Amino acid sequence: MDKRDIMYPFRYIMIRISTMDNSKSSMCGSEKTSRRSGLSMPGYEEVTPCLEWLRPYVRQCGNSPRGNWKMERRRLLDFLLVYIEKGSGQFTVGPNGYDASAGDLFWIPPDTEHSMEGTGGVMVCPYIHFDLIYRYPESHWEFSIPSGVNNLDDYTPMAHPAIPESLFSRIPGRSRLYNHRQIGSLINTVCREAAVAHEAHTMALSGLMMQICTEILRGLNGKNETENERYIAVMEAASSFVQNNLAEELTVRDLAENANLSEAYFRRLFAAQYGLSPGRYIRQLRIARVKDLMTYTDNSLSEISLLCGFADVHSLSKAFKKAEGVSPREYRKFGRNLVFTSGREKAYPG
Structure with a gap:
């Protein structure tokens, strides 16, 4: 056994963020090569200095x-x-x-x-x-x-x-x-959060913009390294099916069968593409749809539960409280905020 394994038993699970070498990078301007793939990727030398000025x-x-x-x-x-x-x-x-x-x-x-x-x-x-x-x-x-x-x-x-x-x-x-759906979902989340106006919503919106910027940079870096390119379209089709059928019963087994893949392989491919399991993805989309309907419509909770694939209001409320920390009725009470979601109050002063 390497004596370093005895002295430093946790060295394989540590994540090290090195200090910046300003002589090799300037405000996100250099490139780092991935040791794993050999691809030119945005690394610490490119991204971290942006935090000095990036305040969305x-x-x-x-x-x-x-x-x-x-x-x-x-x-x-x-x-x-x-x-x-x-x-x-x-x-x-x-x-x-x-x-x-x-x-x-x-x-x-x-x-x-x-x-x-x-x-x-x-x-x-x-x-x-x-x-x-x-x-x-x-x-x-x-x-x-x-x-x-x-x-x-x-x-x-x-x-x-x-x-x-x-x-x-x-x-x-x-x-x-390749990750345009994630970006589109985040943009819609910004619109919804702006309309609902939770406490400290401006900080939440800034954080969402940081996520959007991150996903754009990842997307521009190329195809998902962990995934075979030929399956990206298959995962996109599965995602579209879920979004268009949230009112129906959705199972991972059915999604895998529709994709002509084993359930285990489908789970692995889906997680590589979207960063979370199919089951969690479905739950997040359903909660997001509930938020949209509560924000932009006057539908009752009974109607919303059926439109979003929940058996009844009780099931919806339980899932929503677990995900958001507040009940659907409490969420709906939040007022609209000062971020304009349809148009400015003042015209261009010219």
Whole structure:
């Protein structure tokens, strides 16, 4: 036995975070190579320095369905993130034009000319206006910038400051990521949390934005290293089936059979793709759907329990209290907060 195993019996379960070598990295600008795979991956040298300045703040968000709609070319003072959940359209970000379809993620930095148009009927595209660097009081301006406005010279003091050269300054206008569903779910969670306004919701929204940024960076790094690429579409199909059938009885065995996989193999693949077991994924989606229905509709708890796959109100209440720490009725009592979820109260002052 190696004598080091005697002296340090726990060395195989320790996680070591090394100090930064500033001579080799600057504000998330270098790369680290994974010893396990040999792939170029964002590591401590890239990501950790961002914590010196990364302080996300949600300014405005929304996820209401839209008919055919159009936003002429304009520029913004903050960042805009748009996820295409359903529908299609045409987007431009800077000089680049894109066909927008379900699963696309659009990242629009401040002072970047862009346009957006939904052309395929009903479009669901949850969005977030946000700052990556929170500043007081600049981050609290309350007006919208309408379609067609490109000259923001008079409002330079309110503009988002330039961010250091980093992974975030290299995010493309449009991304099609293997983990887009996780990102879309987080964006919808931001919209829901903004509408419900739990205590200390601004901190919760900031934390959710950190998660979204993390998932975007992971997605841009490539396919999930732990998963065979050919099964990603299979897991996506399973996820879609779950989301579209939450009112029905769902079992892992049935999902595995639909995917033509053994139950054990399906569990392993699903966990590799989504970071949690299929059973827990189903429970989280059901609770999220309950929150949506309590936030955006006047449906009774009896109706909501049936729509979300619970046998009765008692089953729903028990599961909800376990997941959220409050009863559904208590959750519904929370008022709306100051984050605008449909539009600014003040018009653009120009």
